[in-house]
Amino acid sequence: MTSSTSVREKPLDPEEPGLPEEPAAHEDPFDKDDLPTPPGATPALLRSLLSPLRGRVVLAAVLLLLQQAAVQAGPLLVAYAIDSGVPAVRADDHGPLIAVAVGYLLCAASSGALQYAFIVASARVSQDVLLDLRGRIFRHAQALSVDFHERYTSGRLISRSTTDVESLRELLDEGLQELITVLLSFVYISAMLLWLDLGLGAVAVASFVPLYLLVRLYQRRAGALFRERSTAIAAVIVKFAETMNGIRPVRAFRRERANDARFAELNQRHERTNGDAMLEMARYVVGSRLVANIAVAGIVLWGAQRVADGGLALGVLAAAVLYLRRLYDPIDRLGMFLNSYQSAAASLEKIAGLLAQVPAVPEPDPSAARALPAPESEHPGREVRFDGVRFAYRTGGEVLPRFDLTLPAGQTVAVVGSTGAGKSTLAKLLARFYDPTEGRVLLDGVDLRELAGAELRRGVVMVTQEAFLFSGTVAENIAIGRPDATREDVERAAKAIGAHDFIASLPDGYDTDVRKRGGRISAGQRQLVAFARALLADPAVLILDEATSSLDIPGERAVQRAMHTVLRGRTAVVIAHRLSTVEIADRVLVMEHGRIVEDGSPGDLIAGDGSFASLHRAWRDSVVS
Ligand SMILES: Nc1ncnc2c1ncn2[C@@H]1O[C@H](COP(=O)(O)OP(=O)(O)OP(=O)(O)O)[C@@H](O)[C@H]1O
Numbered sequence: 308m309t310s311s312t313s314v315r316e317k318p319l320d321p322e323e324p325g326l327p328e329e330p331a332a333h334e335d336p337f338d339k340d341d342l343p344t345p346p347g348a349t350p351a352l353l354r355s356l357l358s359p360l361r362g363r364v365v366l367a368a369v370l371l372l373l374q375q376a377a378v379q380a381g382p383l384l385v386a387y388a389i390d391s392g393v394p395a396v397r398a399d400d401h402g403p404l405i406a407v408a409v410g411y412l413l414c415a416a417s418s419g420a421l422q423y424a425f426i427v428a429s430a431r432v433s434q435d436v437l438l439d440l441r442g443r444i445f446r447h448a449q450a451l452s453v454d455f456h457e458r459y460t461s462g463r464l465i466s467r468s469t470t471d472v473e474s475l476r477e478l479l480d481e482g483l484q485e486l487i488t489v490l491l492s493f494v495y496i497s498a499m500l501l502w503l504d505l506g507l508g509a510v511a512v513a514s515f516v517p518l519y520l521l522v523r524l525y526q527r528r529a530g531a532l533f534r535e536r537s538t539a540i541a542a543v544i545v546k547f548a549e550t551m552n553g554i555r556p557v558r559a560f561r562r563e564r565a566n567d568a569r570f571a572e573l574n575q576r577h578e579r580t581n582g583d584a585m586l587e588m589a590r591y592v593v594g595s596r597l598v599a600n601i602a603v604a605g606i607v608l609w610g611a612q613r614v615a616d617g618g619l620a621l622g623v624l625a626a627a628v629l630y631l632r633r634l635y636d637p638i639d640r641l642g643m644f645l646n647s648y649q650s651a652a653a654s655l656e657k658i659a660g661l662l663a664q665v666p667a668v669p670e671p672d673p674s675a676a677r678a679l680p681a682p683e684s685e686h687p688g689r690e691v692r693f694d695g696v697r698f699a700y701r702t703g704g705e706v707l708p709r710f711d712l713t714l715p716a717g718q719t720v721a722v723v724g725s726t727g728a729g730k731s732t733l734a735k736l737l738a739r740f741y742d743p744t745e746g747r748v749l750l751d752g753v754d755l756r757e758l759a760g761a762e763l764r765r766g767v768v769m770v771t772q773e774a775f776l777f778s779g780t781v782a783e784n785i786a787i788g789r790p791d792a793t794r795e796d797v798e799r800a801a802k803a804i805g806a807h808d809f810i811a812s813l814p815d816g817y818d819t820d821v822r823k824r825g826g827r828i829s830a831g832q833r834q835l836v837a838f839a840r841a842l843l844a845d846p847a848v849l850i851l852d853e854a855t856s857s858l859d860i861p862g863e864r865a866v867q868r869a870m871h872t873v874l875r876g877r878t879a880v881v882i883a884h885r886l887s888t889v890e891i892a893d894r895v896l897v898m899e900h901g902r903i904v905e906d907g908s909p910g911d912l913i914a915g916d917g918s919f920a921s922l923h924r925a926w927r928d929s930v931v932s
């Protein structure tokens with residue numbers, strides 16, 4: 308092989324296999340480029356999640372209100388027992404005391420029953436909300452364009468649908484009930500105390516002011532920490548997912564140490580924010596207890612004085628102290644509920660940001676969507692036209708300067724050119740992974756943007772180098788493009804492409820699970836499966852982007868022979884660095900720096916003196932020598 312040739316047999320450039328990229332130490336991508344959540348998106352999301360469950364939300368709220376009423380009747384009954392029951396017993400009348408005892412038991416029993424009903428009702432609400440939310444995240448993320456997924460790593464998506472949904476679950480299942488209970492008891496108890504004794508009630512209500520200020524202070528400080536913590540845990544997950552996805556280059560380039568250091572740093576950052584949040588919480592707990600105890604002490608002192616003076620019934624004082632204990636007891640836990648409330652709010656905001664993303668390659672309105680015209684011949688091929696197309700990725704400069712190109716139906720076009728020339732970009736525009744920045748891509752005269760998704764996927768199929776296999780059997784993997792295909796169809800496609808022999812030799816043949824025995828399926832075999840998948844989908848336009856790069860020479864030759872059958876009548880775009888592939892083409896396009904610099908039949912181009920002719924000579928020499 309001559310080293311001067313630019314024909315590449317395999318990627319040799321060490322930069323190419325896609326080393327997991329290290330963010331520079333000074334900039335942390337997770338801090339700023341998380342999707343900004345548009346104002347109003349979070350409450351709107353919450354509303355849309357809860358409004359279908361409105362009935363059950365109301366039911367749960369009513370149950371909780373009744374349950375609280377039953378619970379808070381307790382101290383009132385105690386006051387009645389002390390102030391009326393005891394004097395009556397002294398007068399030999401046991402009636403009132405018995406009534407109090409029965410009433411107390413009834414309240415306890417009904418509060419238990421109501422609590423049970425509330426938990427059942429609210430658990431249903433929370434299950435439905437979480438179910439709905441997870442489904443929405445998955446569907447939405449799947450519908451977003453390739454462009455989005457290139458920016459938003461899969462790790463962050465995973466953290467949205469795991470950690471973030473989980474923190475919502477914590478709030479809905481545990482925190483929210485407690486939070487509402489505490490807030491409700493504030494209202495109940497204030498009303499009760501004010502009614503029992505205006506003075507004592509006023510002192511209790513006054514104590515809410517410093518408590519409220521404490522809560523606000525805590526919320527402000529902890530809120531920032533919780534947002535930071537959720538960003539930090541997302542960074543940990545992203546690093547984890549990225550490293551494990553790229554485990555091969557990690558091994559190959561001995562990145563383990565550097566990765567360990569970076570991971571430890573991210574992990575520690577998460578721990579640190581967690582620790583800071585706990586510290587805030589400890590301050591809050593101490594502060595709120597102090598306020599509560601001062602209030603109780605004040606009320607006992609002043610109340611006892613008044614009881615001694617005869618200005619206050621003993622039972623009322625007892626009830627007031629009981630109420631306040633009930634109120635202040637959960638107050639240090641209020642911090643915890645606020646915790647879960649805050650992290651859930653932070654999570655919901657992130658999820659709302661994700662769900663507010665609009666696909667850059669939107670599906671057309673169902674009413675405006677157009678179908679492809681009926682085919683003119685029995686051949687599946689259709690005409691492709693790039694009409695005044697210009698393209699730039701979201702980041703970076705223009706990749707394809709304005710051009711026009713027509714591929715007649717049924718033509719097999721080979722696209723060659725050096726690395727980075729824009730071949731894959733051209734293919735991705737045709738497969739509508741992206742829309743052109745300017746101009747139109749037309750399939751039999753219909754703008755791809757007007758084609759409904761299903762119609763487009765039947766029209767254009769692209770096979771790339773990656774040849775991804777999903778978990779499931781080999782047969783299922785082949786049938787992805789046509790789920791209704793029979794086993795015969797699957798086998799016919801595999802045979803046509805030359806994949807049948809290797810599949811038949813797998814332990815369970817076509818029923819072999821590719822994940823369980825994934826190691827046994829080589830890169831070349833994966834490509835064969837991907838080919839069979841594309842053939843079975845029977846598209847009008849087939850794009851092969853270096854789809855044979857992992858095959859050995861005999862394997863590629865076999866695929867090339869099969870190509871004659873596979874591509875017959877279809878419009879095909881074949882991108883290949885190995886020029887042997889070009890031999891099956893009717894037409895060759897040579898691309899340089901985003902421009903088509905040569906266009907003609909292989910024979911003409913080889914006979915000419917352009918860059919393709921010299922490429923071809925170099926390649927032939929390398930094959931011969
Ligand atoms: N997602 C992307 N975002 C920004 N720029 C991109 C993106 N993908 C490709 N590019 C840039 O567009 C140019 C053309 O890339 P393209 O993948 O089309 O080249 P190619 O001809 O297929 O190369 P190769 O032979 O290596 O596959 C390159 O300069 C590349 O850096």
Ligand SMILES: [Mg+2]
Binds near residue numbers: 730731732
């Ligand atoms: Mg490419």
